[in-house]
Amino acid sequence: MKYFTSSLLITLLLSTFSFTLIAQEEKPDNQNLFDNFSYRQGNVYRTASGKPGPEYWQNSADYNLEATLDDKSHTISGNVTIHYTNNSPETLDFIWIYLEQDRFTENSRGTLTTPVQGNRYSGDVEGGFELNNVSAKTKTGTSSKYLITDTRMQLWLDKPLAAKGGEVDIKMNFKFKVPVEGMDRMGRLEVKDGTIYTIAQWYPRVAVFDDVVGWNTDPYLGAGEFYCEYGDYDVKITAPANQTVICSGVLQNPKEVLTKMQQQRWAQAEKSDKTVYIITPEEVGKPIANSKTSGMLTWHFKMENTRDVAWASSKAFIWDAARMNLGEGKTGLAQSVYPKESDGENAWARSTEFTKASVEFYSKTYFTYPYHNAINVAASVGGMEYPGVSFCHYQSRDADLWDVTDHEFGHNWFPMIVGSNERRYPWMDEGFNTFINHYSTTAFNNGEFPTSTDNPRSLVRYLTLENREGIDTYPDMANAMNLAYTAYYKPAVGLYLLREYILGADRFDNAFKSYIHTWAYKHPQPNDFFNHMENVAGEDLSWFWKGWFYGNGNIDLGISDVKPYKGNYLITVENDGQIPMPVQLQIIYSDNTTENISLPVEIWQRGNSWEHLLKTTKQVQRVVLDPNKMLPDVNLLNDTWNK
Template sequence: MKNKSLYQKSRILLFFFLAFTGISVAQVVENNQGEFSEFMNRTGNRYRSASGLPGPDYWQNRVDYKIKAALDDQAHTLTGQITINYTNNSPDALPFIWLYLEQNRFTENSRGTLTTPIGGNRYVGDTDGGYEITNLQAKNGRNTSTKHIITDTRMQVWFNEPIKANGGTASVSMDFKYKVPEKGMDRMGRLEVEDGTIYAMAQWYPRAAVYDDIEGWNVEPYLGAGEFYLEYGNFDYEITAPYNHIVVGSGQLINATQVMSTTMRDRMDRAKESNETVYIVKPEEVNDTSIRAKQSGTLTWHFTMENSRDVAFASSKAFIWDAAKIDLPSGKKALAQSVYPKESVGSHAWSRSTEYSKQAIENYSNRWYEYPYPVATNVAADIGGMEYPGLNFCRWTSTGAGLWGVTDHEFGHNWFPMIVGSNERRYAWMDEGFNTFINYYSTLDFGEYPAGLNKTRNMTGWFNSDTREGIDTYPDVTNLRNLGMTAYRKPAIGLLLLREYILGPERFDNAFKSYIKTWAYKHPQPADFFNHIENVGGENLSWFFKNWFYGTGNIDLAIESVRQNEEKTAFIVTVANKGGVPMPVKMKITYRDGTSEEKILPVEIWQRGDTWSFLLETDVLPTSIEIDPDKVLPDVNPSNDAWPGPNFYQD
């Protein structure tokens, strides 16, 4: 208020002004309460509370894996044996379990192949692969069953007796073999470079599907855009590869003395204490067998990983290998490392990969939640970018901002969905969108490359498109032209709006960090996220979650009119909500004397209708009023956001 002494006089004048101009003093012309109503069942139960916390009886099952596999780089095959130890913590006895056999996607008649457009898409894959499964045994106590049914990318394994509820255990073992696809749906596969083949191995073993309190068994087939939803457990796996291969994998290498020469181990010890990148295998040593632990035959690389939902690995004789230490906020250390062929070397290319990896992991650890794994590995492969716990596959030709962006993004996925174990196959926005959001701040902090998430008005073309889809559209159903917005940018913008426009950084950060900590190594659903942000942030946000995450409406705030009273001591500013998403109205008011102030109207004004008038009391004329002066909102019609103001005074 520019002059409080004029307050009473202005109120009286305003009353008469409104009366004569026909504007209702009461302001209630209609009721928009429907926009603010609940849009989904978010009531609590014994498994998931209304506060967004796991309930007192929350449960999830556990799966531990022991795997031995051998890579044949002549036939391009992987052969393995696996034992899956399953713990049933649910209240239900389970007569069977479901497993994913995702290599079966790479067959001529798989559902994924048959639902790929004739012209192909990003998720095209080979069709001459698929699992050979033999020697299956399902053991529960002293009983052994071999009964199983394979359906496309899923396998149902039956037990002679159900696995008991509340802690019962059983195991499934089998042998498996398949041809490693060259084109693995941009998630795994092989790449030929001058010095050999790079094998990027993911979805490489039979994996248990999730049984939860929401869907029971989650058995959606592996088609394309939909990613993964997996149980947590411990992994113990061995990869046997030719002697001249370097193998890197999720987790900790526990037999370095057997697979790394003394020279390599000495360099690794230096790297673990160095902030600068240290070569383990130099570019000129790629074909030097004297650097290897053996000069013929094979080597078996042994890895372990605790409390993880998955593991991946890479193997090649073409790898350059470098590493550096990661400093974590607790004082602990981890290792950043990269493997890449000589074709990827360059001061603006993969020679900076480990630097980028270290920067990303340290940033996310300090901002949100400490990185839990011992190693963070970046692998150059023929893959645009794909994440696994502690290990990424990124495009081998990426350079500069592109390499930083993909490295930062894929490592960000360690927080979503590797630590916070959401269901990617159903809710891509809970991992891709949340990750895109934290990538924005990581890139800002790094400072070398532009961060553009806040340029929301550059995206209004899509927001105005008749073919846009909602964030809640399942990824396998979403038009691929929309997937970048529905899974990545629009949900990320939603979090940006919560932080920078609606809640403010302090309230939002408290809520978001609490969400990560609360649901680390668990399985949150959308309602759990919404409830948690509301409860910790201290705000009923149904109006926003409903319209932004579960609708296709847009933001369009407008200034309808600015009217002055006769004594030039007060103005009636009328604003309108012309879009489908209500928002608080932040305005910058600039006065004729050069001063300015911010005025914020709460979102509740839209409960009373689509227009709202408020009294601006001042004895100094405003020369401009602008909605969202920082341009945070993706307002689809910026032409009505500002009132330039008439020249009230004549000089």
């Protein structure tokens, strides 16, 4: 009986205690917002700290390319030799190769998935590769067996390519017609003094084989860009002698293709911080602009440890250049080529100035620019980037020319140096690049041009649309009207919030720079970025990655009440959105003094309402949430309390 009485008493006490806890915890449990959202554990290839693991590997591809431009038929014919090394731990029965010029055919997947009314990625349909003499030679033999499916070729080997160092030489001849409309990435532009050829995706190239999905064979449809292996390039381009050719690599035979005057001007530009003409506007189209007046001329270029090369050719080019000061005693050469239609003191005459400033800023701020040349090409292309070369619209001027130039050269860091997969994760190059563009624009010429990234609230209109899509939407699946937000603006604003609102500049910069240096010339995945930022910054940011990068919810914080409490004040803040965020409050007292308060994001772990005790003997006149207007809060009506 005594035992029963004691047990009953304990039971009643526990029940009462449990009831009290339940009564106190009527708030919803928000822990799911803070939990990890993907498989982020490390392995021997990629560590949990966001670094390449002890057995990390990636394959490589070196290219020898020869191409001839026929300006009568607008065709390019050439040959490629690819020296491919299999550093992976498994043998390979075949090699996948991209044939991206095959996008320009009537029956390509890209053509067939383009809306009837067209879009930015509409392209000509009378192109495509003509291939012959295809072979893959290993130590054991040669194979010519291949299968082409849309923009991809599967090239079978005579025997499996050995793991951890197996090598194969792939050769083939190719020919294609240069499209006029090249999906806003390449093409032809007719100007008064001739045709401007901007040439990219122009040779068969190896697809990436990695430790995440194996062969990356996503078709080239349009919006999705590129994912490439690194290697060395030896490029020879033969063009009519009256044309000027520029290319990603370093010119190997300047004495053969440049006049003595141009060589002198080049040497002058290498030492000048001011723009120097190599071909003046008055010389365009005249014999003085060329080392030969007839026939063909071969330009030879080399580039090391790059994922691609692009080039341009025309007899209409004005050509100017200036020295880039890259830090650590390293210099390079910023260059621009453009027609007379683009000339002007507020237009392309400033292109080299813009290019120089952009590359110098990123080089000194994030990672030293690895290439000697940075060449801006005026074209019919709105804006497209390649290692060391950018194609920008020939009618751009003033702030628009700065913006497109700065953006395209910023891509040399993402994804040219940090080699992410653009075809699947455009936010890892477009978003990161748009983010760093904000800081370079702010720094340029004492803020000559405006930047909008520092106003996250400008994103609210998009965030409240019913048909909005998340950052994780594949580019070829995203609504054309949404792609600018999913790939560019929303991820850029996310990084801005992370730096300026959540982590602070020092912690963010340490982590972001470390990420760049850690993954330079490698292939990071999204989880590598998340893990690395968290480990260096020392912060679990799962709630932020999940909410902002892998969700379609919104931020909606507010002040629901401010009331006296035991001689102090009790401030109640609420989270009516789907993304928790730290809270910043500004208290304005009746004597016009102010006090700033920061509340950590963890206040939302146990519910959507939080009471903060403000200890003060002063009278509160006003409380403002997010006083610096940093958050893209979708409801601003509840951000201020007035007495």
